[in-house]
Amino acid sequence: MGSKYVLGVSCFYHDASAALLKDEVVVAAAEEERFTRKKHDASFPVNAIKYCLGSQSININDVDYIGFYEKPFLKFERILYQHIDSFPKSYKTFVSALPSWFSEKLRVVKMFKKKLNCKKPILFIEHHLAHAASTFLVSPFKEAAILTVDGVGEWTTTAYGFGKENEINLIKEIKFPHSLGLLYSTITAYLGFSVNNSEYKVMGLSPYGNMDRKTNPYYDKLKQVIDIKQDGSYRLDMSYFVYHYKDRMPSQKLCNLLGGPVEKRGVDMTQRHKDIAAALQMITEEVITKILKHIHSETKMDDLVIAGGVALNSVYNGKILRNTPFEKIWIQPNASDGGTSIGVASYIYHTLLRHKRSYKFDNAYLGPSFSTDEVKSFLDKNSIRYDTFKDEKDLIEKTSSLLFEDKVIGWFQKGMEWGPRALGARSILSNPLNPKMQEILNAKVKHREKFRPFAPVVCAEDAKVYFDCDDPLPEPVDYMLMVYSIKEKWRNKIPSVTHVDGSGRLQTIRRNQNRQYYDLIKAFGKKSGIPILINTSFNIRGEPIVCTPYDAYKCMMGTGIDYLVIDKFIVKRDNNLQHAWDSEKYTND
Amino acid sequence: MVGQKSFGENIGVVVNSALLSVVYFAGVGVTSIVAKIGGKKFLEKDLDESGKSYWSDLSLGKKQIREYYRQF
């Protein structure tokens, strides 16, 4: 018996992605946006699928099973129900959205045939089951309680249950239109940010607001919008929303409640906005804490896995073990819809085909990688001036010196990261000790809102020295999924990664995950006294994280990154000014 | 070319809108009116202030593999 290949696919709504299992091991996974260079690209992930198959030198008909991340007809049913319920108010969305159902959303099987010449049948797994599988079946736990919270799948918006060995049972749900994820998105839209993209900015804004329930005026107001029961179950008062029939989210009534119209994009955030963000974050935390306490009392399990867009709320994730009776937590790095392709594939392999579990996810570098020869030939072909490091020691030594001299480094090694965060394969690195570094990075590359600090990376065994993290250190910290307080005495030493409330969204790294990255941080620590770097995603503002050497070089030349360290080569921007351009002229964030 | 393409797209929009309008008013509309007269609800929107819980039973677990070949 040869190996079994299972392919999982997610697309048409949010981040399209594909993941390939060889037996139980995830051998390749990537999001379509990285190939098409369209952020959150939702189209059928032909490129991502081809990459996954190519990485194993197989073709689509060599794959034993193919799975899709939802039941399209059930979602279609929900949409028809929405229209029937809100007739005739939903006329516009009906006419504008229905054609895409004919062309692709109801034609998943045909899509596989047409675009990939695929002759295999497709398996359709319920969306929240795919979410649950995406976290539990690749977690370190034999059994665990499961919570999934997202915008909406077919009908479900929130579900919980438990997993045992290779089986999953989701036992309770909350259905559309009541959705904690959509409440978060509604306020995101209200504050003038883009939905489905900038929810994390609202989360980042919240610590600037008044985090006291008694004195933040918007806390009581937002509580009128949601009815929360003692067991965490909830419903929204739908008179405050229009998303169930319109192409917008908040209703006039919600605008009146919050004291003003929907904000335009890019307006400066005032204290009022910050307080609204804070109130939303507090309510979200309150609901999830109640749900988790309820789940714990129902399942009596001490380990927890979560998934769905809300599981990317790293501010709350960092509080889960303190606020609830759960003892351990696991989250897969691509916790939102993009990650369901891993879920589908694992569900087929383990649950449907009854294979025992022994694999545990601990390598997020599942995307395309490039050999030394490929990189060299790219550089040579384009007449790019570069230097070659003598060996790995030389690379670490020189790069850490440049970082210590406050240079901004584009760091390109290994396979591209799986999930929304750069984790040291496609990262921009710089010196967190320099109090000006936030400004420098913003001026040169990132152009971020002032309220958003950068994220620190630290070697796992040093985390406890600088951060008030849970002990033992939960693994999701490796994927920047948990925010912790930076210890008081270090805050003014690493100002550009310290948030206004003293917290940091850290990444921890273990040497077996990414040796060069780990060694670089240690070498920088020897020079600076603090083994921490700024790690931010390697991309032009508004674009996906870079994938290929070309993307990386183009990004450096269009921004103010000083050096690109790629494989064993180093490219200095100033030596290649013939390729310089200004990415800010073209950005669309 | 650009002009032609957008002309084609416009025709598409007009045709689709006409067809879908018929479906919307004759299909969705009639169903909606009949159902409302019959008292059927499509989205469970009401709040139950005095109730204890909004959780509803889901029991989503393993089924036979062939059930997954269908799209519902």
Added chain:
Amino acid sequence: MLDVMDESNKGLVGEFWSYLRVRKKWWLTPIIVMILLVGIFIIFGQSSALSPFIYSLF
């Protein structure tokens, strides 16, 4: 007959038909029939562009 399903996907019409039967959603029949009829004439566009103002719900 209802449960006879082999390991393959059905066509669009067949799938809708078994959906209506299995889920007992008979009263959706008029809409679905109309949608299928109209579907033949729909001119396919690209999938609707992502709007920054709403979570993709439709």
